[in-house]
Amino acid sequence: MSQYEKVTPELLETLKAAVSGRVKTGADINADYSHDEMPIYGMATPEAVVEAHSTKEVAAVMKLCNEHHVPVTPRGAGTGLTGGAVAICGGVLLSTAKMNRILGYDEDNMMVTVQAGVLFSDLSADAEKHGFFYPPDPGEKFATLGGNASTNAGGMRAVKYGTTRDYVRAMTVVLPTGEVIHLGAPVSKSSSGYSLLHLMIGSEGTLGIITELTLKLLPMPKEIISLVVLYENLKDCISTVPKLMRANLHPQALEFMEHDIIKVSENYLGKKTFPQKYEGKDVGAYLLVSFEGEDDDQLTDIIEKASEVVLEAGALDVLVADTPQLKKDAWAARSTFLDAIDSSTKLVDECDVVVPVSKIPDYLTCVKEIAKDYDFSIQDFGHAGDGNLHIYCCSNDMEVQEFNRQVANFMRKAYAKATEMGGLISGEHGIGCGKLDYLEEMAGPVKMRLMRGIKKVFDPNGILNPGKVCCKL
Numbered sequence: 475m476s477q478y479e480k481v482t483p484e485l486l487e488t489l490k491a492a493v494s495g496r497v498k499t500g501a502d503i504n505a506d507y508s509h510d511e512m513p514i515y516g517m518a519t520p521e522a523v524v525e526a527h528s529t530k531e532v533a534a535v536m537k538l539c540n541e542h543h544v545p546v547t548p549r550g551a552g553t554g555l556t557g558g559a560v561a562i563c564g565g566v567l568l569s570t571a572k573m574n575r576i577l578g579y580d581e582d583n584m585m586v587t588v589q590a591g592v593l594f595s596d597l598s599a600d601a602e603k604h605g606f607f608y609p610p611d612p613g614e615k616f617a618t619l620g621g622n623a624s625t626n627a628g629g630m631r632a633v634k635y636g637t638t639r640d641y642v643r644a645m646t647v648v649l650p651t652g653e654v655i656h657l658g659a660p661v662s663k664s665s666s667g668y669s670l671l672h673l674m675i676g677s678e679g680t681l682g683i684i685t686e687l688t689l690k691l692l693p694m695p696k697e698i699i700s701l702v703v704l705y706e707n708l709k710d711c712i713s714t715v716p717k718l719m720r721a722n723l724h725p726q727a728l729e730f731m732e733h734d735i736i737k738v739s740e741n742y743l744g745k746k747t748f749p750q751k752y753e754g755k756d757v758g759a760y761l762l763v764s765f766e767g768e769d770d771d772q773l774t775d776i777i778e779k780a781s782e783v784v785l786e787a788g789a790l791d792v793l794v795a796d797t798p799q800l801k802k803d804a805w806a807a808r809s810t811f812l813d814a815i816d817s818s819t820k821l822v823d824e825c826d827v828v829v830p831v832s833k834i835p836d837y838l839t840c841v842k843e844i845a846k847d848y849d850f851s852i853q854d855f856g857h858a859g860d861g862n863l864h865i866y867c868c869s870n871d872m873e874v875q876e877f878n879r880q881v882a883n884f885m886r887k888a889y890a891k892a893t894e895m896g897g898l899i900s901g902e903h904g905i906g907c908g909k910l911d912y913l914e915e916m917a918g919p920v921k922m923r924l925m926r927g928i929k930k931v932f933d934p935n936g937i938l939n940p941g942k943v944c945c946k947l
């Protein structure tokens with residue numbers, strides 16, 4: 475028997491009163507709300523979708539649901555890749571999508587305060603108009619900033635600027651009980667007790683609902699240039715990375731990709747940007763690197779130094795993406811990997827492990843060896859600068875149950891290998907419900923006990939996003 479209550483007609487009426495009628499049920503619920511971008515982890519339609527406009531409304535909804543023992547799943551844009559925003563226990567899906575106002579800039583302290591439903595793309599563009607730069611750069615630009623903070627989203631600029639965590643100064647949170655708290659402060663240092671702010675970041679909507687965020691901004695970089703570096707194989711490619719990092723050139727992004735995934739992506743885009751051969755040799759791997767500079771002269775200097783480093787380290791050639799179109803094409807090919815895989819594949823599952831940078835080639839060699847025992851194929855790419863790898867299991871002809879069975883078996887081995895090499899099971903996508911079993915295995919009983927203890931303190935009735943991160947159903 476479920477430990478949760480259903481959304482009764484009476485509760486529905488009180489919920490409607492709390493949010494000026496913005497509640498949908500039954501056939502009025504858009505099918506998109508039943509899944510995120512990885513439906514393979516399970517689809518479920520909530521009993522009600524509640525659209526909140528303010529912290530006050532979120533607090534009222536949480537208070538009601540807590541009193542009635544009804545589960546609540548917070549949802550931003552639903553672009554997550556672990557099933558985190560799916561209402562697997564039914565109940566209420568609480569959408570922050572309409573909490574989309576940029577509340578104001580503190581230009582002197584270089585911060586901005588936003589509602590949690592503001593899209594990453596909207597803040598980026600608006601900050602630029604104000605002469606500021608919001609450095610995190612997750613691949614999916616239409617995710618909400620609340621979702622980014624809840625998953626500690628990373629992205630391609632993490633190698634230079636870190637992840638979302640490094641930009642959250644303060645936040646307003648509604649606890650599962652409906653209490654409202656303010657965490658952090660518009661300051662740049664804190665040694666003021668346990669950091670509840672940092673506990674909330676990456677908690678995937680299991681500890682509280684973030685309603686507002688104060689984010690750190692930086693000055694806009696003046697000039698950016700990208701290089702495409704060609705290698706015969708992945709080992710040469712990755713072995714360049716520490717040398718490039720030690721050269722004091724501070725790349726803004728440093729991505730690696732193998733020949734196969736470039737082919738999939740270029741076929742999807744219908745455009746060829748990455749050379750397949752160099753002086754008769756097959757190109758097996760690429761580094762795509764961006765650098766920032768104050769002016770053309772500084773960029774020229776950086777290009778020269780970077781080229782020297784990579785060529786000495788065994789690169790075949792260096793191409794400078796020195797026109798806006800070339801830069802756009804090179805990054806477009808990288809940015810569409812997931813869409814390209816999705817469009818050409820019936821069944822997809824993925825893992826987003828992170829390993830020490832120097833271990834990338836050995837790890838991928840092991841994973842490819844492990845994958846030989848299974849009927850699906852794999853595609854991989856990743857953030858070379860921070861060791862975060864995206865490995866996709868793909869099949870067009872397997873039955874879904876058999877695919878899931880084989881993938882689970884493969885993932886277990888792949889995660890165990892990552893852990894053995896000093897890595898972790900997720901670098902940026904999170905755990906949701908899709909990776910919970912693996913987290914349990916890799917983290918071990920003591921850490922799981924601590925996580926569940928924390929969950930219990932925040933959410934005594936277990937109504938917020940049940941079945942995610944550390945609490946199995």
Ligand SMILES: Cc1cc2nc3c(=O)[nH]c(=O)nc-3n(C[C@H](O)[C@H](O)[C@H](O)COP(=O)(O)OP(=O)(O)OC[C@H]3O[C@@H](n4cnc5c(N)ncnc54)[C@H](O)[C@@H]3O)c2cc1C
Pocket residue numbers: 510511547548549550551552553554555557558559570590611612613614616617618619620621622623624625626627628629630678679680682683684685812813902903906939942
């Ligand atoms: C094509 C593609 C590329 C991607 N690239 C990247 C990438 O480069 N880096 C990266 O890190 N991720 C990436 N992602 C994953 C995804 O975009 C991020 O996880 C993003 O942060 C999710 O934001 P969202 O608003 O869509 O959240 P949702 O998917 O709606 O929710 C994600 C989780 O956060 C919780 N949540 C959402 N809003 C709140 C809130 N206000 N308060 C509390 N909990 C909340 C949900 O309950 C859920 O557990 C990519 C996804 C796609 C489809």
